[in-house]
Amino acid sequence: MTRVLEVEELRISFPAERGGRFLAVDGVSFTLDRGETLAIVGESGCGKSITSLALLRLVPPPGRIESGSVIRLGDTDVLALEGESLRRIRGRRVGMIFQDPMTSLNPVFTVGNQIAEGIRAHFKVSKAEARDRSLHLLQEVGIPDPSTRIDSYPHQLSGGMRQRVMIAMALAAEPEILVADEPTTALDVTVQAQILEVLDRLRESHGMAVLLITHDLGIVAGRADRVAVMYAGQIVEEAPTARLFSAPSHPYTQGLFASVPRITGPVRRLTPIRGSVPAPTAWPSGCRFRPRCPQAFDKSETMPPLLPVGLEHRMRCWLAEGAGGAMGAGGQ
Amino acid sequence: MQFPAFTCIHPRPTPAVDRMTLLQVRDLVKHYTPGGLFRAAGPPVRAVDGVSLDVNRGETVALVGESGCGKSSVGRTILRLQEPTRGAAMFDGIDIFSLDRRELRRLRRRMQIIFQDPYSSLNPRMSVGSAVAEGIEIHRLATGAEVGRRVASLLEEVGLDPGYARRYPHEFSGGQRQRIGIARALAVEPAFIVCDEPVSALDVSVQAQVLNLLADLQRDRGLAYLFIAHDLAVVRQIAQRVAVMYLGRIVEQGATEQLLSEPRHPYTVALLSAVPEPDPARSRSRSRIVLRGDLPSPSNPPPGCPFHTRCFHPLRNERCRMEVPVLRPVGRTMAACHYAESTPGVREVGGV
Numbered sequence: 001m002t003r004v005l006e007v008e009e010l011r012i013s014f015p016a017e018r019g020g021r022f023l024a025v026d027g028v029s030f031t032l033d034r035g036e037t038l039a040i041v042g043e044s045g046c047g048k049s050i051t052s053l054a055l056l057r058l059v060p061p062p063g064r065i066e067s068g069s070v071i072r073l074g075d076t077d078v079l080a081l082e083g084e085s086l087r088r089i090r091g092r093r094v095g096m097i098f099q100d101p102m103t104s105l106n107p108v109f110t111v112g113n114q115i116a117e118g119i120r121a122h123f124k125v126s127k128a129e130a131r132d133r134s135l136h137l138l139q140e141v142g143i144p145d146p147s148t149r150i151d152s153y154p155h156q157l158s159g160g161m162r163q164r165v166m167i168a169m170a171l172a173a174e175p176e177i178l179v180a181d182e183p184t185t186a187l188d189v190t191v192q193a194q195i196l197e198v199l200d201r202l203r204e205s206h207g208m209a210v211l212l213i214t215h216d217l218g219i220v221a222g223r224a225d226r227v228a229v230m231y232a233g234q235i236v237e238e239a240p241t242a243r244l245f246s247a248p249s250h251p252y253t254q255g256l257f258a259s260v261p262r263i264t265g266p267v268r269r270l271t272p273i274r275g276s277v278p279a280p281t282a283w284p285s286g287c288r289f290r291p292r293c294p295q296a297f298d299k300s301e302t303m304p305p306l307l308p309v310g311l312e313h314r315m316r317c318w319l320a321e322g323a324g325g326a327m328g329a330g331g332q
Numbered sequence: 333m334q335f336p337a338f339t340c341i342h343p344r345p346t347p348a349v350d351r352m353t354l355l356q357v358r359d360l361v362k363h364y365t366p367g368g369l370f371r372a373a374g375p376p377v378r379a380v381d382g383v384s385l386d387v388n389r390g391e392t393v394a395l396v397g398e399s400g401c402g403k404s405s406v407g408r409t410i411l412r413l414q415e416p417t418r419g420a421a422m423f424d425g426i427d428i429f430s431l432d433r434r435e436l437r438r439l440r441r442r443m444q445i446i447f448q449d450p451y452s453s454l455n456p457r458m459s460v461g462s463a464v465a466e467g468i469e470i471h472r473l474a475t476g477a478e479v480g481r482r483v484a485s486l487l488e489e490v491g492l493d494p495g496y497a498r499r500y501p502h503e504f505s506g507g508q509r510q511r512i513g514i515a516r517a518l519a520v521e522p523a524f525i526v527c528d529e530p531v532s533a534l535d536v537s538v539q540a541q542v543l544n545l546l547a548d549l550q551r552d553r554g555l556a557y558l559f560i561a562h563d564l565a566v567v568r569q570i571a572q573r574v575a576v577m578y579l580g581r582i583v584e585q586g587a588t589e590q591l592l593s594e595p596r597h598p599y600t601v602a603l604l605s606a607v608p609e610p611d612p613a614r615s616r617s618r619s620r621i622v623l624r625g626d627l628p629s630p631s632n633p634p635p636g637c638p639f640h641t642r643c644f645h646p647l648r649n650e651r652c653r654m655e656v657p658v659l660r661p662v663g664r665t666m667a668a669c670h671y672a673e674s675t676p677g678v679r680e681v682g683g684v
Contacts, residue, residue, distance in 0.1 A: 036345045042538060043536065044535055082396040144625065158626045158627075160626060161626065167375045168469045183581070187400055187565075188398035188562065188627075189398065189562065189564075189603060189606040189607060190398060190602055190603065190622075190623045191626070192606065192608075193556070193606035193620060193621075193622050193623075194622050194623070196608075197620075197622050215535065215536065216608060217536075217610035218607070218608025218609055218610045220610070221608070221609060221610050221611055221612040221614075222612045241612055242612050242613075245610065245611060245612050253538060256536060256537060256538075257610070259536045259537045259539065259540035260536055260540075260610055261540075261543070261563075261566050261568060262565055262568075262609075262610075263564055263565045263568060263592070263604070263609060264609070264614070267568060267569060269544060269547070270540035270543055270544055270569065271540070272537055272540035272541040273537040273540075274541075274546060276505045276507055276508070276537075276538055277505075277535065277537075295427035301347035309430070331595075
């Protein structure tokens, strides 16, 4: 396996209202191999989006990546890059698509121009060649009648079509990693199905690694190879997808599953997680899920590290110690 | 507005007076005419194009569809937050569309609405207590210290600390604001609430809390809901009956379990198949129908069956392009498809 991305102890801070700084991301580590899909799942405010922005040093100021954090793209130390060399990895090594394509598309240029511009920024090709490649990309992402649509402006396209254009732009530089941050959250469910199909197909044909950032466990299933669940700035559980869905172990992950209404099986009253997600400025001491956790105990007052619960399966909960053996045995 | 026409418009004969039925909507039409200072008037946007539905006392009926299908316009028109273009709506024997202002205000005591984003419907300068008390005072349901007591008990009922009455909307999370919106709606003791995507903006853990709260309130107060949503899994959790909308029309309706287990309209089948299922085994084994193309514009809907431009039914043909299918009983639901008898099920359709 070729490792394409390595993130270690990533910490991202923002200035607090009353002086000082607070951490929005607190010690996140993960890796991504070539062709692999890792999903980072969490609710709003857990730090998943800002984590993905950090990969290309796109954390908006006054946010700051703290020293001690490591982000490596292959052999490249992203945090040591400056100016031109930083610009060169953006798009070329890592492509990004976001929830709202309209904010990333320039309204005064045709979509063809914008894709071609991306191609010419990274490859020495003629304008005609860039246009040809743009046309091919539009075809690849399933835009009907691409030779006409290539001259459309973003506002002339539907939300689903704009997201396809965004994907085409991200692919233009043939990146080895695609970061998809809530790529279908703003779309209707039938359009979401179309976009997910395009992403699945392209991942296969281009052999890209995908970092899928989402709040929706449903789109993770059957798509990601591994899942990391984030809560309050930390990864609280990570496992191969099938394992996470069959044996969710962290009380937060279990709470998420119990909260999701299902389209099949018996209809039962939902079991919500009590309370609400704390703001990054108000994270409790010890285990951050402790005030909402039905299984919290004395030891939860100390912050747990990620502890093993099975093969390639870890969680940030002291329960892993006591039940660890039993859970591990049940796994593999 | 004349009502005797009811029985012949409605696909099933309904007794003129039905003590179970709280709300009857018949052939509701809402067209918006675009235009204004800088734009020439274009063809009307046919947001709602002949919708009929009933809501019984104490029941939840879900109105499901994707953005632009007209589901929110139905809810708003029933409450006369928007005026209908045509059609009829009866609430507990009252002809909603014939009411004058004063009568309408009286009706709003019994029909309320909660929105997707409660923040936009709460006055930021008004304390939570005043916001909840407003309806009680307008309708003179209580005076003096009794108002405060009612506000406190309403906040408690929706799971908020009564002490929050003195605070302001910006101090609360999305889930708490939705609870405030619900308390405000409940303050006037309604029998019916239009819930317009009430959990769509909430995180899943909080969404579950609000769904449970709505179910508890229904049980305790005998409330009826028209639950407007796009998420079929949420709908399955809360509604007894479902109506699926596409381009301003109801294309299928029926009891929730029947409609979800044996859908007869191809659009319902596609919607169901697109629901992401949090189960890797099932989501791999399940065949998925991916619809072609985009939703047509509601200002220029296709002739014939509104769904024919995206339909995958093996029997689709010229008739679908010419003739609007009517909602009729097929199997265990009512579906508006010429070939509903042979619509392939979710699990029978291969990659389309």
